[in-house]
Amino acid sequence: MVSIKDQIVLITGASSGIGAACAKIFAEAGAKLILVARRQERLEELAQMLKGTAVHLLPLDVRDRVSVESAFSSLPADWSNVDILINNAGLSRGLNKLHEGRIQDWEEMLDTNIKGLLYCTRFLVPGMVNRGRGHVVNLGSIAGHQTYPGGNVYCASKAAVKAISEGLKQDLLGTPVRVTSVDPGLVETEFSNVRFHGDTDRAKKVYQGLTPLTPEDIADVIFFCVTRPAHVNISEILLVPTDQATATLVNRI
Numbered sequence: 001m002v003s004i005k006d007q008i009v010l011i012t013g014a015s016s017g018i019g020a021a022c023a024k025i026f027a028e029a030g031a032k033l034i035l036v037a038r039r040q041e042r043l044e045e046l047a048q049m050l051k052g053t054a055v056h057l058l059p060l061d062v063r064d065r066v067s068v069e070s071a072f073s074s075l076p077a078d079w080s081n082v083d084i085l086i087n088n089a090g091l092s093r094g095l096n097k098l099h100e101g102r103i104q105d106w107e108e109m110l111d112t113n114i115k116g117l118l119y120c121t122r123f124l125v126p127g128m129v130n131r132g133r134g135h136v137v138n139l140g141s142i143a144g145h146q147t148y149p150g151g152n153v154y155c156a157s158k159a160a161v162k163a164i165s166e167g168l169k170q171d172l173l174g175t176p177v178r179v180t181s182v183d184p185g186l187v188e189t190e191f192s193n194v195r196f197h198g199d200t201d202r203a204k205k206v207y208q209g210l211t212p213l214t215p216e217d218i219a220d221v222i223f224f225c226v227t228r229p230a231h232v233n234i235s236e237i238l239l240v241p242t243d244q245a246t247a248t249l250v251n252r253i
């Protein structure tokens with residue numbers, strides 16, 4: 001098992017859900033954490049909770065290429081050699097039929113889930129290649145494997161993440177830098193609340209009558225992937241709750 005102690009782990013979307021759970025598991029293992037999200041106060045609360053861990057906060061919007069580049073290139077010297085990039089920031093907006101969809105929602109999903117992930121990857125991976133060490137973990141989704149009604153643009157964004165992970169792995173062949181796509185099914189986080197623009201009752205119904213995955217379940221799998229020996233690359237993991245067979249086939253009581 002590869003030791004995580006003192007490795008620099010940059011997590012996007014660390015202010016909630018899967019990203020926050022990743023911060024906790026990597027903190028317990030002694031990593032140094034760079035935490036990225038838009039909600040600075042949430043990042044500060046998390047850093048407070050992780051007292052004793054070296055934490056550097058980068059409150060920014062991953063859609064803003066200039067601020068991503070400027071924040072990453074101005075990291076202090078003892079924070080600049082990122083070992084593990086967890087491209088987790090992402091969201092869905094709406095569950096409308098494509099021909100009735102809100103264009104603003106589409107742009108937000110595509111700009112965050114695809115372009116934001118690309119900016120972070122583009123700015124950090126060259127350093128990994130130069131240093132001869134590194135691991136990129138992308139949060140894909142079951143939605144990148146199977147399109148479901150109303151999922152259209154969100155599913156497309158996660159299908160793009162799947163293609164980008166595969167492409168990056170191919171382009172990094174011959175270097176020791178590893179690429180993993182972690183593709184969950186239903187995980188109870190703020191995800192559905194964001195998808196339904198704050199309609200918490202509708203969001204709750206997504207997980208009603210079944211046992212969803214928890215953010216900690218996903219963090220656990222990510223931690224497992226990055227701690228495998230250097231010659232092992234787990235390319236892709238699709239994980240679903242036991243109550244979920246496909247994107248749309250679930251067992252509810």
Ligand code: NDP
Binds near residue numbers: 091
């Ligand atoms: P949450 O809504 O709980 O967390 C999303 C995180 O992304 C937040 O920290 C949010 O922070 C951050 N984020 C969103 N937009 C931006 C942005 N423009 N710039 C920076 N950070 C941003 O959802 P999850 O934890 O569930 O989602 C994490 C990832 O997992 C996403 O990529 C999602 O698509 C994926 N996923 C989720 C599944 C689920 O069922 N929950 C299943 C499969 C995949 P802030 O708002 O502070 O910027």
Ligand code: 8X3
Binds near residue numbers: 140143151186
């Ligand atoms: C999140 C899982 O099924 O809601 O990516 O799209 S799903």
